[in-house]
Amino acid sequence: MTIPSRWPAVLQAVMKGQPQTLTDDHYPQWHLAPVIGLMNDPNGFIWFAGRYHLFYQWNPLGCDHRYKCWGHWSSADLVQWQHEPMALMPDEEYDRNGCYSGSAVDNQGVLTLCYTGNVKFDDGSRTAWQCLAVQNEAGGFDKLGPVLPLPEGYTGHVRDPKVWQHDGQWYMVLGAQDLQKRGKVLLYQSADLHSWQPLGEIAGHGVNDLADAGYMWECPDLFELDGTHVLICCPQGLAREPHRYRNTYPSTWMSGDFHYDDAKFEHGALHELDAGFEFYAPQTTLAADGRRILIGWMGVPDGEEVLQPTCEHGWIHQMTCPRELHFRDGKLLQTPIRELQQLREEEQNWHGNAASAPALDAGRLEFELKTDAAVKVNFADTLWLSLDEKGIRLERKSLRNDEILTRYWNGKVTSLRVLCDRSSVEIFINEGEGVMSSRYFPGHPAQIRFEGASVITLRYWLLRASM
Ligand code: FRU
Known part of the structure; x- marks a missing residue:
């Protein structure tokens, strides 16, 4: 893949495409969607310094899965959103085939992005670097480069860092594929976001006796919810069942007890997070008042997406509405956030x-x-x-x-x-x-x-x- 060498000029041209998008009567009136091009996963969802920020996987140059950048929106209330300048573009050797999904943290007042630099080689193989970028005074993001190379024992499919802080330490979960092509979730720990120690596999094939769990797990997110721990993730390659996991790739959750002292997650069965036709790669954050809020991509990378008629208008895909999560009687509950009642x-x-x-x-x-x-x-x-x-x-x-x-x-x-x-x-x-x-x-x-x-x-x- 060649990297467009003059991104700013390309983007100006791209933004001129927006009027064409807005005349499409399938363009959402109250959901987030790209002004042009392809949008997929929500990234870097965070409440930071009085505003919500939501980044997203974005190819502004077409309706296919290439040139992944991080687009950026912000909002005071999760209802009215404004466009922010694009945050990340794949313009370094270590992210040349895409600034892939990740998360955002508040590191002592600095909005810091943790993302995967995806690199593909001519022989079809690939590698992945977990990378950092920090917000500068102008509101843009300066890349700090890779902080974690591909760990041994895994293929080039290791990505989607979700980072959080607990008791003064940083933790990161990563989606991964081992050398036997089985899906895993890896856990890391760091004191400073730069130097990371592996704590092992906390979920996936063979962990807690889970069998037949697919060949790659993407977009993990581990968090505490109403006194339990929930791991959301997207296992690719789960067997389709007559009434479950009907999409090419499903999104799932499991709950249990996560122990920081020995980094073990004792969890129950996998459950489907959303049973509709389009839902994938969700991410959660904590709202200002402590609610756990989830936004998902209302799309699935299933090959059929290219047939969506919006591609003729130069755009494809939208986000779900923000949902509040709760855990009650062994069930994960999702409801539209109450702010939407303003509409x-x-x-x-x-x-x-x-x-x-x-x-x-x-x-x-x-x-x-x-x-x-x-x-x-x-x-x-x-x-x-x-x-x-x-x-x-x-x-x-x-x-x-x-x-x-x-x-x-x-x-x-x-x-x-x-x-x-x-x-x-x-x-x-x-x-x-x-x-x-x-x-x-x-x-x-x-x-x-x-x-x-x-x-x-x-x-x-x-x-x-x-x-
Ligand atoms: C999920 C995903 C992630 C990856 C991103 C690339 O939809 O495949 O694993 O980081 O999309 O756009």
Whole structure:
């Protein structure tokens, strides 16, 4: 790959592409999306000096997975975001094939980015460096270079540092692949962010008797939540099950006890974090008031993404809405952050037979649905949600052909809360016990219709645009 040698000129040209993006009626009205090009993982999510910062994997030069930079947004309230200058570009030997995913920390008042420098060789092999960059007075970021080379015993797939501080020490988890091509999560410790000591493998194939755990684990994130520890990660190569792990790559969580003294994580089973068609590489941070907030990429690197119609308008992918996490009765709960209620216009209510409910504007909407019986929600004849006593079935057509693809959430559904933007839905089940996030590409204006003979109760709001 050649590195564009004149990034600033390239970027000016890129920003001129934005008007083209904004005329696309699939461009989100209240979710984060790239002004142009391809966006994937959320990176460096942090509340720092009174503002939230969210960085992201960004190829501003096209709708494919090349030239990964770190884009940057900031916000006072997680609702209204502003663009910040691009933070990192792959312009050094040690990150020449991409400034890959990572995290941000507050190091004694200095906003510090920890990321992976990805390097590919002509023979198809690769290496990875864990690197640092610090914010300068002008608001840009100065690279400090690599602080950790590829550890022995692993392939070139070691990446996505998530760093945090505990009792005066820094800790870092990394996604990794061992030489037998099995996915792992590695833990490191440092006193100063520069010199790192390995503490071993804390999760993955063979750890805590986990078998068949796939060939590579990406984007780990380990944190304390309501008295337990949760590890979120993205194991690639898990076997698809009839009703679980239906996406090319799933996102998962497991909970347990993490002991800092011997660096052991005793954890339970893997669970799917989001059962929708598009969700990957989430990252969490602590909000100003101590809430644990998660944002995910509403996309999956599955090859079919190139068929999304937004590519014709020069952009692809969006983030999920920010979600608050809790852990209760062995379950990880995810709910939209309460700040999003600012977007609600006047509340509307409706009760009666599903088939006679009003059609709702799917472009910017939040609705809560309650029913004791089966019901179908038709999103603009493009995406269908069927709810019955077994759970939820979400269906849409493949972008490749007319095949109907299905995703499931199994269990008794007592309530549904659905957040819609112009080309996405996020379905929160039973106060966050399950979530299904999906993109879809309806014609606009798009209507949601309720179908079936069951009695339903609806509470709904149009949402204001915030982008
Ligand atoms: C996850 C991922 C990360 C990597 C980044 C590159 O989607 O593959 O493992 O750092 O994307 O863009």
